[in-house]
Amino acid sequence: MAEDQRELADSVARVLRREGMAVDVAYDGTSALERTTVTDYDVIVLDRDLPGTHGDDVCRTLVAGDATARILMLTASGTIAERVEGLGLGADDYLPKPFAYAELVARIRAVSRRAGPTTPPILIHRDLRLDPALRIATRAGERLALTPKEFAVLEHLLAGHGRVVSAEELLERVWDEAADPFTTTVKATVNRLRAKLGDPPLIETVPRAGYRI
Numbered sequence: 001m002a003e004d005q006r007e008l009a010d011s012v013a014r015v016l017r018r019e020g021m022a023v024d025v026a027y028d029g030t031s032a033l034e035r036t037t038v039t040d041y042d043v044i045v046l047d048r049d050l051p052g053t054h055g056d057d058v059c060r061t062l063v064a065g066d067a068t069a070r071i072l073m074l075t076a077s078g079t080i081a082e083r084v085e086g087l088g089l090g091a092d093d094y095l096p097k098p099f100a101y102a103e104l105v106a107r108i109r110a111v112s113r114r115a116g117p118t119t120p121p122i123l124i125h126r127d128l129r130l131d132p133a134l135r136i137a138t139r140a141g142e143r144l145a146l147t148p149k150e151f152a153v154l155e156h157l158l159a160g161h162g163r164v165v166s167a168e169e170l171l172e173r174v175w176d177e178a179a180d181p182f183t184t185t186v187k188a189t190v191n192r193l194r195a196k197l198g199d200p201p202l203i204e205t206v207p208r209a210g211y212r213i
Contacts, residue, residue: 001045002032002058003074013044015101016108020152021134022176029053033061039172041069042112045104048075048086056089063090069113074099109133123158125213127203130158139197149174150193153186157203157213163205166210 001016003009013023015182020111024039032053036044044062048055059071064159075082086094092111093172095104122132130137132155137144146154152174157165167186175185183197194203202213 002029002045002050002055004028004051012104016105017150019105020148020174021153022172024172026177029055029058032058036062036069038068043072044069045072045074045108047061048073059089059091070114072107072111074151106133123155125158125202130155144196146196149189152194153189153193157211160212162212164206164210164212
């Protein structure tokens with residue numbers, strides 16, 4: 001997220017992390033662009049009126065480059081003309097301030113589905129069912145009591161449709177840039193998730209490669 005109002009940026013980041021999202025925060029446009037050179041983001045929440053490099057220029061640079069991230073633009077002005085201009089810069093969605101956090105979360109999830117292969121709104125594998133919008137996961141009809149990180153790991157594995165997902169990818173997508181790359185937190189989270197999913201086991205460990213469902 002790129003937002004110069006620190007209190008707002010940090011508040012949004014807390015909400016998104018509670019939703020199981022990995023969030024990095026930049027408080028100016030220059031820092032935002034620097035981060036995109038080292039991290040392949042799914043969605044960038046971008047304030048238009050940023051110090052340093054203006055949000056419009058950040059958007060133009062990202063669209064002109066090879067970045068695959070979707071851009072959700074924020075602005076204090078919600079006029080039709082402003083929205084049309086923002087979308088004309090290449091933004092995928094546009095949300096005026098003030099906004100409801102629930103709507104922001106929903107819009108981020110909507111544009112993130114466009115960032116990669118199309119995924120259905122409800123993820124299902126055998127008797128396992130996961131609804132990302134409602135944050136509900138069930139197995140054999142029984143609701144699972146998952147932490148935000150466990151839910152996010154399960155969602156990412158299910159969205160892989162059998163693809164092997166490395167621990168490094170999970171660390172990048174579910175945690176954030178502050179996560180220690182040498183930590184065992186991914187393994188510990190997967191083990192807790194396995195225990196909550198019960199039998200028969202659904203998560204397979206692929207030696208020296210990662211995990212898959």
